[in-house]
Amino acid sequence: MSIDPQHLRMMEALLFAAAEPLDEASLIARLPEDIDVPATLEALRKAYRERGVNLVQVAGKWTLRTAPDLKFLLQKETQVTRRLSRAAVETLAITAYHQPVTRAEIEEIRGVGLSRGTLDLLLEIGWIRPKGRRRTPGRPVTYGTTDEFLVHFGFNAIDELPGLDELKASGLLQPRPPSSMIEEARVQAAREREDGDEPGGDAEITEFPRPVD
Amino acid sequence: MSIDPQHLRMMEALLFAAAEPLDEASLIARLPEDIDVPATLEALRKAYRERGVNLVQVAGKWTLRTAPDLKFLLQKETQVTRRLSRAAVETLAITAYHQPVTRAEIEEIRGVGLSRGTLDLLLEIGWIRPKGRRRTPGRPVTYGTTDEFLVHFGFNAIDELPGLDELKASGLLQPRPPSSMIEEARVQAAREREDGDEPGGDAEITEFPRPVD
């Protein structure tokens, strides 16, 4: 008996899309009534027998699996992507927006101590790096973001990060009006205090009115 | 040129096992050196063309998906997709066709302010993202669509947007009306002036049109 190719297609799509192995009862429930499910399964199993993916039965249920001899191709994939903790994402964001920034300043801005390892992790990932030292007592190290950071998030330059106004406009930042302006002023002040550290700091001075000759 | 069946099997195994669309560089990195990746991909695409699962290229990357004509079978399975508001759909379309585009430009095109949460929602779904800044006063952030947008809607590249060529040809993607439109308006204005009688007479509203949803 030959199998209708359209029945094979349906079975194939269902098995491919299923989030778990399917038993015959679930297949029957999902497919049109006129399909001979056992015969179609058998035809599909044969069609996939020599292929990179096989139709196999596990615990009585049907599923598509990588052919055993090709498993080696997948084994490279042991590197599981990990998620960053909220503290780490926030530290990264503060570093990006306030750079160059010292550890103490990050803690002050977040209002909570930075656990050991958060900065280390971001340094290890390569998204932040030491940028210089602050000209204050103790000469603490300042941190900033790296080119890898820009590459990962798809920004060309750090000034492409949306500003506070734009975060608000996009709805990401819900406004709490009274202090936001002062907050902004504070960030600005913190930035400008930095100018002394930066090699390009002198450039700022050119903004000052030039002598009129 | 015929393709080594073993190469086809390997490619098939990788694409079946993939959690997301794979670019050619990722495939090359995982496959033996002697595989002609583009030719093998093409052979595999052809082999799957009539099947229940198809090999397609989205956002420049390769992925297997169930055949579109079988959606009747699978829609039962899938999570209900969130219905976007008309404003959000329009904002997404404007971002896609006019990118990079600023918030103010989106508002200008829609002729109405963007309510808080519209951009936010599209950013959260991951279909749009900040793309850079416009070199105009205030340096506003621009937005564009993401690869996720392309993947979700099955585009290989942004130039596949429906009707893009006609829209370009009609001048509707330019910031200003084309001269042909101005000329037409001039001819019409002259005609209406000469007609003498105020067209206002028949503009009496007897029935209010209803907004469309």
Added chain:
Amino acid sequence: MVVDIDGYEGPLDLLLVLARSQKVDLTRISILQLAEQYLAFIAQARRLSIEVAADYLVMAAWLAYLKSRLLLPEVEDEDVPTGPELAAHLSFQLQRLRAMREAGVRIMDRDRLGRDVIQRGQPEGVRIIRNSIYEVSVFEFLRAYAGHRARAANEPLSIAARELYSVEQAHERLRRVLGDLPGWERLETFLPPEIKGSVLYRSAVSAMLGAGLEMAKEGQVELRQAQTFGPIYMRRKRPGQSTPDEV
């Protein structure tokens, strides 16, 4: 009769709906007639004491202007757009909005991943090769900062101390360096060379001016500024010299 002004997505949307009643292609619509229809709609809404949002009133005012420009013969004036130019712009806006709307519908109607087409239900784990094994999206990143700022805005305000140059420091420096400079010198010349950073620099200039004015009052220096916002010059006052005419 029900006037539901709330149901429209702004004045352009209302205009698009009105335009449909002309039963011609949007590209060949009479903008003059459309303006009339819109104005009649708004007038009717106001007669019925329906609140009309400001956006709609602004559009009404603009359309009344457009109407007057269209009814008058064209005047050549480089600076003011002609009536037909204004009409073409409105027509353009309407066509563009309608095109975007239709495009939005067409995009939404595509075979969408997870709804119409499904990817492998049980992926075994091949992912694209990335530089980083840590996954953070732009959205998560921006939300983290926005969330932090929203919380920070609720906390008691603390204003960070700023590093500024004081009038006392300026005064002291002026006393020391003034003797070395015989003639008129720009105020900035007197600043210590290590001053950098725009805020610190600006504070030093204003401190220097304050100290200079104080010393001028004491009769020790003279100040001169030739024009508003022009550079300020300072020199040591010599005995017997007249007071400067411009301060």
